[in-house]
Amino acid sequence: xxxxxxxRGACSFGAHVAxxxxxxxxxxxxxxxRDPASPIFAVNPLGRVPTLQLDDGSVITENSAILPYLxxxxxxxxxxxxxxxxxxxxxxxxxxxxSSEIHVGAFRTINRPERYHPDPEAHTLVxxxxxxxLKAGLTHIEAHLATRKWLVGERFTxxxxxxxxxxxxxxxxxxxxxxxxxxNAYREAYRARPAVQAALAxxxx
Amino acid sequence: xxxxxxxRGACSFGAHVAxxxxxxxxxxxxxxxRDPASPIFAVNPLGRVPTLQLDDGSVITENSAILPYLxxxxxxxxxxxxxxxxxxxxxxxxxxxxSSEIHVGAFRTINRPERYHPDPEAHTLVxxxxxxxLKAGLTHIEAHLATRKWLVGERFTxxxxxxxxxxxxxxxxxxxxxxxxxxNAYREAYRARPAVQAALAxxxx
Numbered sequence: 396x397x398x399x400x401x402x403r404g405a406c407s408f409g410a411h412v413a414x415x416x417x418x419x420x421x422x423x424x425x426x427x428x429r430d431p432a433s434p435i436f437a438v439n440p441l442g443r444v445p446t447l448q449l450d451d452g453s454v455i456t457e458n459s460a461i462l463p464y465l466x467x468x469x470x471x472x473x474x475x476x477x478x479x480x481x482x483x484x485x486x487x488x489x490x491x492x493x494s495s496e497i498h499v500g501a502f503r504t505i506n507r508p509e510r511y512h513p514d515p516e517a518h519t520l521v522x523x524x525x526x527x528x529l530k531a532g533l534t535h536i537e538a539h540l541a542t543r544k545w546l547v548g549e550r551f552t553x554x555x556x557x558x559x560x561x562x563x564x565x566x567x568x569x570x571x572x573x574x575x576x577x578x579n580a581y582r583e584a585y586r587a588r589p590a591v592q593a594a595l596a597x598x599x600x
Numbered sequence: 601x602x603x604x605x606x607x608r609g610a611c612s613f614g615a616h617v618a619x620x621x622x623x624x625x626x627x628x629x630x631x632x633x634r635d636p637a638s639p640i641f642a643v644n645p646l647g648r649v650p651t652l653q654l655d656d657g658s659v660i661t662e663n664s665a666i667l668p669y670l671x672x673x674x675x676x677x678x679x680x681x682x683x684x685x686x687x688x689x690x691x692x693x694x695x696x697x698x699s700s701e702i703h704v705g706a707f708r709t710i711n712r713p714e715r716y717h718p719d720p721e722a723h724t725l726v727x728x729x730x731x732x733x734l735k736a737g738l739t740h741i742e743a744h745l746a747t748r749k750w751l752v753g754e755r756f757t758x759x760x761x762x763x764x765x766x767x768x769x770x771x772x773x774x775x776x777x778x779x780x781x782x783x784n785a786y787r788e789a790y791r792a793r794p795a796v797q798a799a800l801a802x803x804x805x
Binding site for chain 1: 646654658660661662663664665666668669672673675682683684686688689690692693695696697699700701703704705708709715716717718719722725726728729730733740
């Protein structure tokens with residue numbers, strides 16, 4: 396059986412949700428991160444999640460590749476769109492934007508300031524710059540969601556399975572990130588999905 | 601006719617190369633960046649390139665979405681792989697890794713330190729942290745390329761059309777980035793391609 400390696404509360408949550416939304420027969424394996432004894436290193440030398448290991452031993456990494464691969468295991472569902480379609484490109488575009496600009500370009504600056512400045516005393520200023528980047532991205536997405544419930548095509552897609560986890564992360568950052576009405580409604584709609592609830596219960600168990 | 605908006609020397613170079621490799625009938629439109637008068641803002645409010653505008657007015661952004669969309673306009677070429685295949689997921693994975701970890705996670709720290717610390721006096725230290733991240737990523741890719749000429753499937757794909765531009769950027773960073781034999785051979789193979797030469801000539805013209 397194929398295995399999806401995840402870590403509690405990590406950016407692997409979107410792929411985990413997608414497995415449940417699609418009803419795929421894939422084992423979810425919970426591992427620890429930044430722990431040399433973690434079994435993730437035997438599968439992915441970079442020690443990152445999500446990592447998808449297929450039956451034949453092939454390994455697929457990166458959310459923007461794993462989520463489309465999972466959806467393509469069941470062609471024709473509402474979670475993705477056919478190869479060659481503009482809708483598929485738009486879904487792939489959101490996966491790319493969220494991964495590069497929201498996760499790495501903004502959340503990482505806030506969560507890992509040591510990657511940007513060696514002096515701990517500078518980290519408050521680094522985090523503030525990350526918050527500026529994050530707000531710019533959120534303002535862009537808030538405007539997009541003002542007239543629609545989900546990111547693409549008036550339905551829940553793998554782009555939402557992924558983006559929903561980052562909207563969840565905003566709650567950790569405090570009240571300055573509370574004033575996005577469309578994002579707040581989006582978070583509620585995301586959390587109401589049975590697949591999201593099942594994934595949360597599994598990760599916290 | 602569809603239009604691909606690019607800027608000279610920017611990360612849009614990979615999509616530009618892909619249009620030429622695929623022989624697509626798409627107009628390449630060169631714009632300036634960070635210039636309020638640039639025509640890019642009429643197409644993409646974020647003012648970023650590459651941006652692909654289709655005949656019907658639809659707009660597609662993000663390299664990790666534009667490159668697959670371009671390749672899917674000519675299904676069956678060697679530049680990509682069929683939906684559902686592991687090879688396609690691996691190509692998409694490299695697009696994601698290079699976009700998020702190499703471009704945003706490393707080059708941006710070096711090229712835009714002001715996004716990570718407000719004080720210009722801190723920028724040398726910020727850039728040094730970016731160089732550490734970049735070397736970690738390059739070491740990972742150097743090991744991968746030690747036994748193969750191209751990133752996936754023993755042939756030039758859209759992952760290479762994209763990654764080749766960043767290997768080109770290394771030359772700007774000075775001698776500390778010169779000691780990657782596999783990457784140096786990769787750069788030569790990339791530059792030797794007629795599509796790369798034509799794209800370079802167009803951008804510099």
